[in-house]
Amino acid sequence: MARRPLFAGQPLRALRQRRGLRQADMAGALGISASYLSQLENDERPLTPALTDTLIATFPVDWADLAPPAADDLAEALRGALADPHLSASPPGEQVERLARQFPDLARQVVQLHTLYTQTRQRLDMMDETIGASLAAGGRLPWEEVRDWFHHAGNYVDALDRAAEDLAARIGQGEPSPDIAQMQAWLAGEGVAVVWRGGGPVRRYDARARVLTLDSTQPLESSRFQLAYQVCAIALADGIAGIVAEAPLRSEAARHLLAVGLGNYAAGALTMPYTAFAQAARALRHDVDRLRQPFHTSFEQVCHRLSTLQRPQARGIPVFFCRVDMAGNVTKRHSATRLQFGRYGGACPLWIVHEAVAIPDRIHVQLAEMPDGVRYVSIAKGLVKPSGSYYRPSRRYAVALGCEAALASEFVYADGLNLASEEAVARIGASCRTCPRDTCDQRAFPPSDRAIAVDPAQRTHVPYRIVTG
Known part of the structure; x- marks a missing residue:
């Protein structure tokens, strides 16, 4: 069965106009000529699979809203499965289209296997939900x-x-x-x-x-x-x-x-109306302190609002937001990214949010990688809320905000980071109960789904070795 041509003139033009780009500017970002882009916008030529991949990589947030319906749902599902960060590299779009067209049963099996794999990982990540759950309240x-x-x-x-x-x-x-x-x-x-x-x-x-x-x-x-x-x-x-x-x-x-x-x-x-706030956030590249000024809001209020910018056709960049108290408890959390927080227990001790609690009123920036290989640029700031009385201690906590490193150009806090440096990356996890890293020196306890080995004759930073096989 031949693949139906994918014409996307109106979505392409809407994307370019939303970003305020000239045809030459957008064509340069996509690696094509301005005349070719003009033909695409006028539906004189269809999108190729390779150019579709480039659009997804270059404008991931905008294209997710504006993209026309996929001509081949199986090919799109296969493309998503093969783009999993645990795989070494995603094959070119033409190969994905050919596999879905010529071997549909095999393509469906791959998609189904990836779905089962994802569900299994989610079940493992949520094992700690049962810890501390109240049976009397129905779980x-x-x-x-x-x-x-x-x-x-x-x-x-x-x-x-x-x-x-x-x-x-x-x-x-x-x-x-x-x-x-x-x-x-x-x-x-x-x-x-x-x-x-x-x-x-x-x-x-x-x-x-x-x-x-x-x-x-x-x-x-x-x-x-x-x-x-x-x-x-x-x-x-x-x-x-x-x-x-x-x-x-x-x-x-x-x-x-x-x-x-x-x-x-x-x-x-x-206090932060959606349209005005979303436009300001993009124009200021999510500089929280600059966003506070026109809306007269606090640092935490701005961070929280940024995590809600999910309006269809007008989405902000996907971010995660959380608030952590002095004991490491996550008291607020939301993620529109692939990063998910542990539901119980403290956050990873290698994450900068803990340093921020100890050193308030300073923005800490970190390039971090989760066990699934996805990297994030995150910031954290310690905040102190006065109680108004000597006899009532001030409330102290930290808020964290971040996005995937692939969107670093939209996030002002990434400007001072060396995103290409492997040594600059902090390898963190959601929580020790679900983190599979076997070389972490600050692990509080082993992952709940792995066995450990103890050697009385040898001591490293932790008194056991996580069995990997």
């Missing part, structure tokens, strides 16, 4: 249910995000996002009085008296976020309630937690 605690709900939603809630963006335009009156005075004025229009008081809860809303009390000792960015939360809780109440009602949660506590999580999500979308 998951309420906060775990809510965390998993956001994970399965891709950390993006389209209806709520768009509603918050529209609300920001109405309240902000042309500003990048609403300020404190504008949100207080909106609440006053709803009959809600705002009272500032030192100490006490960060935010407390008396629905009967319609009084919102805020802690005046918290940082300005935190006060603004809490105001935004209350605005969204009132203005978007029906939308939040509808999402909670449809969520497959098993306890009332989980439903309340999801409502709070959605309120926080909407507050982030109100």
Whole structure:
């Protein structure tokens, strides 16, 4: 069966215009002539498999949204399986097309084997989910249910995000996002009085008296976020309630937690409206400190918002985000990349996030490689939130943000790294329970799926050897 020609004029033109490129610029990036690109954009010539591969490699985020439907689903599935980073190299697109066309049964077997392999790895990676799980709660605690709900939603809630963006335009009156005075004025229009008081809860809303009390000792960015939360809780109440009602949660506590999580999500979308924020993020190459300025937000709020930019046809680059406390517990996490965090226990001790906790207010940068061979550029910054009292210790933690090294040109923090140096790469893992590395000197305990050997006559940095065969 001959492969159907793949014409992609409109998606190619949309991609070029989105990036603000001239035909000559885009043609140079793809290694073709401007006249050839013009023919492609006018559907006078089809895309070749080799040029499709180049588009995927050069514009992975944009092309994922704009690419036309594949002419041969089996070939595309085979291409994805053979692009697995555990394989030495992916064969040229022409060979993949030929294999799928001439030996379809063999191609399906390869795809199926890769699917089984991927599922097996995921099961191994999630073995530690059973550690610490509550049998009384049916295997998951309420906060775990809510965390998993956001994970399965891709950390993006389209209806709520768009509603918050529209609300920001109405309240902000042309500003990048609403300020404190504008949100207080909106609440006053709803009959809600705002009272500032030192100490006490960060935010407390008396629905009967319609009084919102805020802690005046918290940082300005935190006060603004809490105001935004209350605005969204009132203005978007029906939308939040509808999402909670449809969520497959098993306890009332989980439903309340999801409502709070959605309120926080909407507050982030109100203070950092999607379109303006996504455009600024790309223009500033994800420089968090520069992004804070027009939106008057905190370092953590910007990092978290960057992890939610998953709107179809307007996606940001895939990033991971997490927050780690002084004990190494991951208290927030989301990944739109292939990197997945361990669900229980501390993060890898070789990851810079731990150094950042100890040395706050400084951005630490690292080029790291996971056991699957995928490399990431990540940053971490230690943050201190004052308590407002000598008798209440400040809260200390670190946030981390990163993307795959293949997208380093979009990430300003990669500029000072030598991405080609093997010695500069930190070999890390998700957690010791699932990490297969057998030469790590800082391993806390062996992987849960591997045997160990102990030699009383020899001692290395760890008192055992991981059996690899």
